[in-house]
Amino acid sequence: MENINQKMFDSLQRGFMNREHPVTTNFRPQLLLNDENNQVLPTILQELKHCTEFFISVAFITESGLAMLKTALWELAEKGIQGKIITSTYLNFNKPKVFHELLKLKNVDVRLSDLEGFHAKGYYFNNSDHSTFIVGSSNLTANALKMNYEWNVKLSSLENGELVTNFVEQFERVWEHSIQLSDEWINTYESTYQAPQFSDKVMEVPSQLMTNSLSETIQIQPNSMQEVALKQIADLRSTDAKRGLVISATGTGKTYLSAFEVRAFRPKKLLFIVHREQILKKAMSDYKKIVGGTDEEFGIFSGSKKEVQAKYLFATIQSISKEEILNAFDPEEFEYIIIDEVHKAGAKSYIKTIDYFKPKFLLGMTATPERTDDINIYEIFDYNVAYEIRLQAALEEDMLCPFHYFGLTDLVIENELIDDKSTFNNLVSENRIDHVLERAEYYGFSGDSLKGLVFCASIKEANELARLFNERGYKTASLSGEDSQEKRESIIQQLEEGLLEYIFTVDIFNEGIDIPAVNQIIMLRQTKSSIIFIQQLGRGLRKHNSKEYVTIIDFIGNYANNYLIPIALSGDQSFNKEQIRKKTIDMDLIKGISSINFEEVAKQQIFESINNSKIDGKRSVKYEVTKLAERLGRQPKLIDFMLNDSIDPEVVIGCMKPSTYHNVLNYLKMETEDISTDQDLTLYFFGKELMNGKRAHELILMKALILNGEISKADFLNQLKEFGTRTDAETINSMERVLNLDFYQTQSKKIYNYPDLIEVTTDSYQLKLDVSNEYFKDSLLDIIEVGLLKTTQYDQYEMLTMNKKYSRLDFCRLKNLDKDLTSVLMGYKIVDQYCPLFVTYRKDDKLATDVHYGDEFLSPDVLKWISRTPRTMESEEILKIMNHKELGLKLPLFVKNSSAEGTDSYYLGEVEYMTGSAQNEKVKSQKNEMVSAVSMNYKLEVPVEYSIYQFLTN
Incomplete structure (x- = not known):
């Protein structure tokens, strides 16, 4: 293994002389921008996780920015790792409270620089054999760490490096002339503090409530998301629908949205129903601001108040639903009725009220339409979801208050963690x-x-x-x-x-x-x-x-x-x-x-x-199928799960053996029709082999044949071209071998055992499969539609898509091999012009393998790999791998975290052998015998995507 000096030298070569120079560590210089692969916050957290000491010098600190590091700093304190922070009072940016928060960090010594205009931004991490520092534009604020477009240079150095020495010396010089943070200092600062006119992130009253300089209420207008919702509600009403449901995360302004809708609809009379008087008063107040009108036009119907003459009547369900009260109203008295928190509508009081009134339109609003009882809210609203925005989308649109979630370990009592x-x-x-x-x-x-x-x-x-x-x-x-x-x-x-x-x-x-x-x-x-x-x-x-x-x-x-x-x-x-x-x-x-x-x-x-967990088991699938059926008002097709962001169709069918949706529906006692054993096996084949969408060719051909019975090869090739995928003879031949089962091993042929699907002639394809059973035909087309939708997730021209998951069988099919070689590929095998490398990063000690290989990433673009045993550097296959470039042998790399992930692994691109890295090794077998193997380093063409790298190595 190369020493630290060589690693650092290679990193400097890569960063300052030749970007193609191979490196085996994370020491290479980086520019951290907060883009997809070079993010500030994850990099700092990763360095904190492994350091033995850290220094931070930042002019500005916000509570939110500090919160993002608190879990890492807590765990460092548990390990006895100490750090220092220098900050300032420059421009009065730092609020007094953030200094109180800094004092909570028991393993961090904090000082205040008295340098005029102190604006330094640097992060230093000392390790046992090297140091890393990040210098650039990022203060310790949430926006700078996670959102802003930043420029920060990350560099690593040995202890005697001039740059890192200067960094530490400058830090210590400022440190020695800085003021120790203390409660007394904070009290003094607080007594004279005046907030600046700007902030890292100011949370204000929504702009819809802002007033002009004359304190006159400006006409309140919907925000961009509300405009989309209003259009969708109007579109629904234009179809003569009488009812609609709005699903909107808590805090996203459902009441405002409904008020804008009422302002547009202009009903002669409105009824707004809530389940608590506290909500009722707030809703009426919001409506006055948006809809406008005199106080007399707004009324309350709750308790002792019965202002029934009001144009806009706000009522509690407890009051309005009483038999004698309902009967006192004309069923058509209200043109528009709105029910807040409508997921409660399963209660008898709601049902009775909804059934009594006959408005031109009934709008229900909720954050959570899903219920644990047998009431179907979607059915009550005729399965019309007018608009939906859930938590993630609402946060992305800045409609909600940001949050910092801390998942902490509960108390351990007598060596047992708290449990149920x-x-x-x-x-x-x-x-x-x-x-x-x-x-x-x-x-x-x-x-x-x-x-x-x-x-x-x-x-x-x-x-x-x-x-x-x-x-x-x-x-x-x-x-x-x-x-x-x-x-x-x-x-x-x-x-x-x-x-x-x-x-x-x-x-x-x-x-x-x-x-x-x-x-x-x-x-x-x-x-x-x-x-x-x-x-x-x-x-x-x-x-x-x-x-x-x-x-x-x-x-x-x-x-x-x-x-x-x-x-x-x-x-x-x-x-x-x-x-x-x-x-x-x-x-x-x-x-x-x-x-x-x-x-x-x-x-x-x-x-x-x-x-x-059995999250992908029958019970979970039953719940999700039933939930979607309630939403749609009909039995879902497999494609419906995709279109409604529900459970993965592959998980749906995977809960049964054999894996078909037909069998799932039978298990759930839902509507099916009789099909033959051969037809069931055909559905099994389509679902297991084609529905994943990793190659479109089989799907496009079978759809055309099922719909039309025959297609010319010329027309089929044109369809492939329009789809944007390959039309070469090798891929077409591979597709044909898959559809006639020649591609599969004997055991798979016995399992699928379906009748011939297609007949291939000189210039056409013809359907041999009997699809006269409409239920069977629709089931096949349903699987095909799921597969075609999933093809959009994959590069249909290159066939293997970076950072997507593939099995050994997928590799054989997508690389047009004549046969499925899954049983012999194992960790690696040279086949044709390929030697695919399949690595399980975290080995299971219980696996009955001879050797637990020590494969590991040395950096996001270098993998240390160990061959099977017994092998030496003179072994034929090892020599071929070491000389793969001269031989035209390609080395595609597939990695998964553990065997618990199943058969699929992330495709991380092609790698090349790093010349001179191969070494003969002695590794221990399960029998505690030392056997020979070869270790070598592979250079990845593209560094592993950050989130995948963290997942694989964490």
């Missing part, structure tokens, strides 16, 4: 309270005063924790479904006014409660539902001028359903285990300046949960 079997005494023990409070205080909140919600597992736990937190000096209260509406409103008001700091609750704040000032949410219960998780997280996502972000602190115990956390945060409903694993690591999971931070132990708990 933990006793009540452990849940409310002094040690757990210490644990929770320590983290809550460390991660803090945005704003001047704490306004927090704590979600507990039971009413008993909420009551007891509220009492114990009170004893610790916090102002708290507990609320549950057992408390009256008056008490709930009183407690909420106390939190908003700063008389309380925490409300402890179970589930009553999942929905329908609007407390925009909430700036910290603590989750002390297991995640049983991704819907409830988002509902609870959403309690803090409404924008408010008292906060820049909301802190979400989730204590992750040893729970079976931990896999729901990345599903909820990402919004990925594919139920694909590999995707969920990857998104648990992906730091860019949430767009904008929000961030996701998992402690390493908590991350491992999630991985274990994913591995052990």
